[in-house]
Amino acid sequence: MALVLRDYRVMRRLWQLLVSVRLAAVLLAVMAGLLVLSFLVPQTPIMGEESMLTFWASLPSWLAAVLRLLQIDRIFTSWWFFAMMALLALNLIACTVQRIGRRRAVSRRQVGAVPPSAVRYLVPLSPADATAGLLESERSARRTQRDGATILRIRRGDAGFIGSVVMHLGLVLVMVGGIISGLTTFRGEMVLTEGQSVTDGQDAYLTIGALPRIGPAFGDFTVGLSEMDMTYEAGTVTDAVATMQVQDSAGSREELARVNYPLKVQGRSFLLQESGHSVQLSVMSPEGDIPFDSFLTLKTQTERGYSDSVAVGDVVIRLTSRPDASVPLDRPVADALTLVDPCVVVEVYKDAALLGTAVLRPGQGEQFAGYTVVAGDVRLWTRFLVRGDRGLPVVYLAFVLAIVGTVVRFLDPDRYCTVVVEPHADGAMLSLWGRSRYSQLPGREHRAVLERISGMGGKETA
């Protein structure tokens, strides 16, 4: 029996802790502290592992080890942060549910504690008739008796209260959406050259940062890049439009993708990140075989154009693609992603020594120590960030609920009016107390009650 009682007390204490605003205040204060800490300690998910190496190297090794162990460099993806947010969500739900029950009891603190804001005497109306008159129009008023007086409590702000509940539940839903996002997110990088198509799958991606823990990892579609169209203004890209080909269960179609307007296919968004040059390269060795015959993606942008190297046999071939062959080689390129009359500068190295260099137009070739290098088409490649997130609709719904709930909360604030009806001389005395968060003066309801009292008949005296 004692054990049962002790368990009950423990459970009751836990529940009281869970529904306390103090717990929410502590959790939010801790969260605020963590946000400040995230500003002082660089966060790996934002900085990247490589950038963090410098930071770790600047700290004593023991401190770096401790920070890593506690995941201080990954605050927002750490297990203890998720646990804290889960506790906060439970606390929000519990506080909201508890307040629904608590709101049914109306404040008793007003009467007698402060002087009434208005007093009316109705002669010869009896207290019972005065009470009945008020209750006729205020059906939701709660009536109690005390020391021969009738106390009526009128309360407004129900819509505002519901708004507050909706708002807090919206916040909880944001966290739920975040959890769904964490479980279903897909993140990958894909590089497509103009004219290239790929079928969604592991091999289609340059890198895959995150796979969904729930649901299929890949979709049933093929996506291709037909054309990249760049617009420049004063040497800066001002618009980039990708013409994409999509083939899925709905059929084939062509769609445009831009920065801020990604291609969307089966819940995946293809976001444009950057572009560069891609050169079709064919290399024939002295032995007559063709060890390389493909598009080479040139990733490094320099003042001379886009460059990259490839090792073929015992030579290294470095290509630099320029958008306009009429521009002298010693001048930097402008508007590099607008291919006017492209050319490719080929440099061939063997054992770090330069064997030869040539400037080739598409379709032209050159011999270097027995190797025949042919530069084919020059096209643009584009790197896409591919994202999928099934939590998104939940989060967007949560935003709507939180904002609408907040607006309604403030549009319909809590307002109280308490009327005490007592016998007085040969009539009734009605004393009014009114309270509203927004004004110390009688609120709308207070004035409305006074008007109703005036309309009840009898002779009103001050």
Next chain:
Amino acid sequence: MSLEGMLFWVAVVGYALAMLSITAGLVFKRGSVADASFWLTVTAYAAHTGSIITRWISSGRLPFVQDYENLLSGTWAIVLVYLIVAVVWKHLRPAAIGVLPFVLLSMGWAVTLPSEPGPVTPPYRSIWLAVHVLFAWATYAGYTSAAGLGILSLLKSGRRPAKEGSPIAKVPDASRLDEITFRLVAFGFIVNALMIASGAIWAYELWGSYWRWDPVETWSLLTWVAYGFYLHASLTLGWRGRRLAWVAVLALFGVMMAFWGVQFAPTSYHLFRSIGEVPGVDRF
């Protein structure tokens, strides 16, 4: 110097004189000197508005893109809300003591930034830019004026009663100040939520993620939570007067961090680079 530049400096000088005037009025308890501050602010605001209009015309777009433009527009919104408060509630004009320092510091920072209008890069080509930034400026404007009223409340409820003729003497009592401050905070709270939501929607379309715990995002959230605490303290805990005023003043720190602090962050997705500043590097 261009017309825009001249108007900008007229505005800065006007705000600086208004700041001096309100400070002198409060320190030496001269109401007329403090009143002059309001009219100086109005004059400076007119020049400020002219500066924005000329910027809009010369760049051919809304001045929301570069850091300089954001500071110009943001401070304009902050002063606008203050002027509305000062016109509706005449005796709250001394709230400038809390508003003008923020405006002057921001405009001072703007002077150090490149101001030549550059081409608009693809990340800025979205309707969400205008939506997000408008709500951001409304947020900061509401909170800044609330902080100004918080300072007034602290001055009003000081140990010594205000002398007659002092600008503080005519300021309404603490309960009325609380009420007006509450309304401003509630306004700021709602538009802050809209700012965060619109930013998240834009972030997903631009970066593929609606929330990345970026320093600016986290400070915006922290600011929202801080002002949410203000509302709870007022409605649930029954805080009034000085205690509540301190919350309104201190929470402005979050606004400053979200507004300025990003410059000190190791990195941030809100550092939109490459508006023509790195020729030949063709990133989006």
